[in-house]
Amino acid sequence: MTSIPEFMTTKHRECDELFTEAEAAVAKVDWSLALTKWQSFAVELSKHFSQEEDILFPKFEQATGMTSGPTQVMRMEHQQIRALVQDLDNALAAQNKDEYLGLSETLMVMMQQHNMKEEMMLYPMMEKNVADGEQIIAQFQAS
Numbered sequence: 562m563t564s565i566p567e568f569m570t571t572k573h574r575e576c577d578e579l580f581t582e583a584e585a586a587v588a589k590v591d592w593s594l595a596l597t598k599w600q601s602f603a604v605e606l607s608k609h610f611s612q613e614e615d616i617l618f619p620k621f622e623q624a625t626g627m628t629s630g631p632t633q634v635m636r637m638e639h640q641q642i643r644a645l646v647q648d649l650d651n652a653l654a655a656q657n658k659d660e661y662l663g664l665s666e667t668l669m670v671m672m673q674q675h676n677m678k679e680e681m682m683l684y685p686m687m688e689k690n691v692a693d694g695e696q697i698i699a700q701f702q703a704s
């Protein structure tokens with residue numbers, strides 16, 4: 562059985578890896594590799610956000626009664642990240658290397674700060690408060 566912090570933190574690392582590979586490919590002007598890596602990243606990130614927003618955050622809110630606390634901040638940050646992902650998507654489609662690398666730097670910092678808050682604070686709080694955490698993760702693993 563895998564815990565919420567363990568599974569979700571591993572997903573952060575997997576997304577980081579794909580993101581870094583896409584950036585490296587853009588730096589080497591390998592647009593086809595960059596597109597493959599970038600699309601894998603975008604799919605994984607979107608799935609991860611959905612699992613948080615649609616399942617884990619509501620579970621946490623139900624369990625703790627905290628509906629305007631950390632989960633609201635995380636939802637807002639997801640929106641900021643999604644907007645940057647869209648900008649990066651456009652830069653990649655236009656094969657604009659400088660634009661991409663600039664935005665990439667910004668997104669990397671934003672994601673690091675976001676993930677750190679989840680890993681240090683929110684996931685451990687979920688682990689403590691969400692009773693069926695392991696079943697939820699088993700469903701994520703199967704999806």
Ligand SMILES: [Fe+2]
Pocket residue numbers: 610613635639675679
């Ligand atoms: Fe998140």
Ligand SMILES: [Fe+2]
Pocket residue numbers: 569573609613676679
């Ligand atoms: Fe996350």
